[in-house]
Amino acid sequence: MMASSYKDEDGHITVSGSGAAAGGGGGSLRNKKPENTAFKQQRLPAWQPILTAGTVLPAFFIIGLMFIPIGIGLYVTSNNIKEFEVDYTGAEMSSPCFTCSQNFSWNSTKPCTCSVPFHLDQPYESNVFMYYGLSNFYQNHRRYVKSRDDSQLNGNEESLRKPSKECEPYAKQGNKPIAPCGAIANSMFNDSLELIYNDPNGSKVQIPLTATGIAWWTDKHVKFRNPGAENTNLTVAFQGTTRPVNWRRPVFQLDSDPDNNGFINEDFIVWMRTAALPTFRKLYRIIQRRSNVHPTLPCGNYTLEVVYNYPVRSFEGRKRMILSTISWMGGKNPFLGIAYISVGSVCFLLGVLLLIIHHKFGNRNNPAEISH
């Protein structure tokens, strides 16, 4: 800053390092007397909290006293949630789906079906949510997670014809673009599950399953859009594209309901939300409660009818069907309750312990400190 010496009427050279101080030095010289403001004199009014045992101990008790009831509430809620799991992978010889899992081939035209019987010990009163669960399935693998084209899924015509590179190697087949492209879409779960109640009187009652309301509302209505204008025939809209390699049907034949077909098919949308962990569950169907008199699922024997389309044996995966009721905190998960109870009790115990220590040794502290 040699030049600054020229500007300075007072004739003081402000030699500044190459660094940041240039402004600092120069500024002080121009307006000579420093302003007496609270900020500049570092005297801003300030709250100076001092954390002492006196202020912190009550906090421990408050945390303890709040967390333990919350924890108990959570734990009870979680315990009240009924959940039932059926593993229908068919890896074991005894499993009814063993044949299906052994004989699986992508090329077979005839679907393999198997029925898995199970027994519910207690009735399911409220709405029952039917999940499918997969294990050892890495939906969170990086190559997999990014293998999608959100703009295609949002109904963009250009992306429909020219899927993003991220979809490789599931972007094109031959010359035709794949719709929907990418590994996620390609590996969409396509077992179909039916639930049949074996009435003690001998008749078999098929449980009605609702396939809507299983995906996030915003996904269904904003993020996922079919190409083409409203009400266009999906077959036309998807013309020139081909179905994903592992699919049996093209995307415009996923459902007969036009509001649940194509990209806005909820099963598809649910699948497209990649799971966080390699063992996961996804919502499959909802069993609505019909009447106030009868439980949604009375206790008794049931059969799970599976159309076995989805191979998991190759990667040692497992497939499950889960029936669960839901509370305000979601599905069954004792973790939160236990965690709240333990944190609460630890806080409380620490509070007691510290109170004793503080009380006993607190008064002797001051003389002890001086030697320190």
Place this chain on the structure above:
Amino acid sequence: MLRRRLNRLFGGDEGRVHSRTIYVGHKSCPPNEAYIPPKFCDNRIVSSKYTVWNFLPKNLFEQFRRIANFYFLIIFLVQVIVDTPTSPVTSGLPLFFVITVTAVKQGYEDWLRHKADREVNEYRVSVLEDGRRIRKMSAKIKVGDIVEVEEDETFPCDLILLQSSRDDGTCFVTTASLDGESNHKTHYTVADLESDLQYLSATIECEQPQPDLYKFVGRMHIYRNSQEPDVRSLGPENLLLKGANLKNTQKICGVAVYTGMETKMALNYQGKSQKRSAVEKSINAFLLVYLFILVSKALVCTTLKYVWQSKHDETWYNEKTQKEKETNQYLKMFTDFLSFMVLFNFIIPVSMYVTVEMQKFLGSFFITWDKDFFDPEIQEGALVNTSDLNEELGQVEYIFTDKTGTLTQNNMEFIECCIDGFQYKHGDGSSELDGFCVTDGPVNKIQQKAGREREELFLRALCLCHTVQVKESTKQRQDQIDQIDQIDQIDQVDGLGLDHEFLDPPQKEMGFIASSPDEIALVKGAMRYGFTFLGLESKNMKILNRNKDVETYELLHVLNFDPVRRRMSVMVKSKTGDILLFCKGADSSIFPQVRQEEVERIRMHVERNATEGYRTLCVAYKHLSAQEYARADADLREARLTLQDREEKLMAVYNRVETDMILIGATAVEDQLQDEAAQTMEALQGAGMKIWVLTGDKMETAKSTCYACGLFKKNTELLELTLRTLEDGGRSREERLHDLLLEYHKKAVQDAPPVKLGITRSWSVAGQDYGFIIDGASLSMVLSSSSEPNSRRYKNLFLQICQNCTSVLCCRMAPLQKAQIVKLVKNSKGNPITLSIGDGANDVSMILEAHVGIGIKGKEGRQAVKNSDYAIPKLKHLKKLLLAHGHLYYVRIAHLVQYFFYKNLCFILPQFLYQFFCGYSQQPLYDAAYLTMYNICFTSMPILAYSLLEQHICIEVLLEHSTLYRDIAKNAMLRWKLFLYWTALGIFHGLVFFFGVRFLFSNPALQDNGQVFGNWSYGTIVFTVLVFTVTLKLALDTRHWTWINHFVIWGSLAFYVFFSFFWGGIIWPFLKHQRLYFVFANMLSSVSAWLVIILLILLSLLPEILLVVLRKPRGPHARQKKSSAGDPQSPQSSARPLLTRTFSDESNTVI
């Protein structure tokens, strides 16, 4: 800067030609010689670094030379080239931001420089060409041009003064912008030149440009009618420097000798070497640890990835792309490693550098803004020359202080004198007619006085032997003389001698200007005794003597003062034609040069005065016979004309002349202590700093100052290692040195009680205090002993002794020796942080050498201030600067550094852990926006506010209890133990965040409508917990909540929530993946997510809160109680009990 230095190096060839020849007015002379226009650089000043064209590449290059920037550039490039999990934007954006901000800042600064350069370069000046006056741009001035400068203008280049509008061929200049000395300096025209410069034909031979402002040697050859050229010597008194201002002179003409970048001013502009603070070194050490963590994380993940892949081969649902299949296995491994590096690279935060820089830059404003540093006398506050060292102010262990002007005011007052062994003390003025009051003298001569003749000779000597100038214009002076004449008349009428009150009016108006304040004190002292120096007019010195007569002496020669001779002389010719030499100087330098008979009588006085803390000077004189003078005159003229080794030759002549003189007397001048010097020293010592006084003064004077400042106390045992003690015992100095060193070492080091826990303990142990005194000669013996092993041993012994002494006094130090001592201590075991404080040019070397250099804006010019890192107006300000500012800055930045590493560790650890659950596929846990914004937006402002505003202990308390400074000594807050604590905390938090959410996600159906959450929800929950925890952790640490802290802490959290809604609320057309679409909103609609966030935040902060309680109770209550009960004794006596008492109270608040 480097470039310029290189240029200077490579320019060596040119430099070998020792002189340059300048043709005045570009006229070839003598005319028959061929005129070759020599090539000199033009007068363009270029202080700017960049041009429009080279700004971008050059600036980028310079920025990427910084290791951190380069690292991030590499990471960015890896992201661009290799298929990495995070987009290049995540690291590119912060890097771009940093680079841009820096570039804009530097560009702006350079633009200012350009502007200033342009202003200077386009300044219109008058140049005489062929007798005509031409206006041209300053930049166009060439060497040899004759330039005309008018009053109050600045010289556009270095000029040799040819002509002045003043009759006596002088002109006055102020060099305030060069060395800060605002007094008027007189410069002289070259003698006997043609009045019309148009016909002047001359060449100037002078040395090559060199930066010393006060040195110039040259010769002027004047050609007249092809006779032998006249030769005139040119010295610094003929040279007008660029940047100086012309004062009191209507106009001058001068010939340009050095232009542009070769002017002394430009050559003096040089950057100081970058000093790095201890904190910065700690940062680098921590960085290495984190780099190690980063690399090992990447290695672990890469290894595990291939182990995992060997089991989980490619699955049908997730086939590799064609490209991946084709890539070579090892290359693949390598790119995988790089990918992991990129994924985890946020652990080394680019933003930390930005924040640290900003903290330092903004933080330094608080020093300049501090009104306590404002000195009403000089109307200036503190000055910060570098902001890199703020925190170093809190780490000082050794203070090296100059004495004169630093510990003492450099405000000299004539106290007494001694003439012929009789002591004269200035009384009340009315006690005796002549103002003398003989208070003491040799015992047998009480109430006697020296002969009147001797008295007057002594006073004349005081009036004549100096380089003082009278500060006022000629006109005023004339008035004054008239006035004095009037007084004269009155006096004569009354027939009485002089009464002091009469002289007061002129005395007040009369300002004296001199290079050293004791000269003024002497002149003023003489004035009080009736001899007034009226000034110098065309080589005639005028004195108003006691009888109100004006005596005139012709000034023949001034034998200037220099630190080696330590004396100065003048040769004058009285009206009667006697030639006299008056000499004054330090006792040690005068005594050998005078006849020995008078010495003993005066020596006694001198030594007593010295122990009382006065500066003593001896005065001697000598009659010169005409022959003697003629010889001396010739020698001096010859020596002054030489171009090379002029100094040495002059010195030899001086020494030859200044012999065989007659001692007349001695003077004692009091050097007043600075305001609150003693209290400041006491506080600093209380803070555990060791104070060394390094002075060029003699031992006795310096020792008395040390006693006055409380550095030496009554019970301090002094260990002396000076020439005097070395010459005792009659053995060779070398042997004696050896013995003394061993003896002192035994006393101070071996017999001293073992020091536990460093300084903290040694204080309270009431052991013997030692003070060590060494002088320059002994020091050079210690440092450069004849044999190498001895010298090393001596050095060690010396250091050990010094480190065990409470204070050390080094006297008779040359400036370079001061720097040597600083260097010695700086490089000693433990590398203590050193601070040098001084006010004069002789302190510059030690100021530059020490870790922190402090300049005092004193009276000795601006050299020290210019070269310092911080400048303060007074010594007393050092206390606040160190104890309050230094302490706070250190605590702030230490916390900032630890916190930054901590927050990035717990940011990245979950991402690392996630790899174990996603098949080591480098899947990021957080969305790219979060990765990028975490350090830039969400968590940067609170810590910046903290690091600027935190006052864990308020300033008053810090100033009151200096022992608090010891709590942070030795980089206490950045030791490995604390670093490990923070790292452990970071790891704990990271584990809590990740696994807490992991257990929650064992059932991902978290909404009350049974819908499930995916991986982005997982990351968002972890991230939310993270942002809240690290911010609240900082909130817990904040002890000083101003509205700004509230604003940024709660604002950051609010901004995070707002941003998340906003980011997830829109389908962004420029994004390939709409990963976060409504993720955050959905998360908030889940009660479980809320509950887990609250739980994890509390769980993470629990240990922190627990630690608070486990620490001993403390707080302002305890503090208030104690200090109100504190004894109302003087601070000195209460210091010790206060320390023991409050230390424990305060120390807890630090943590």
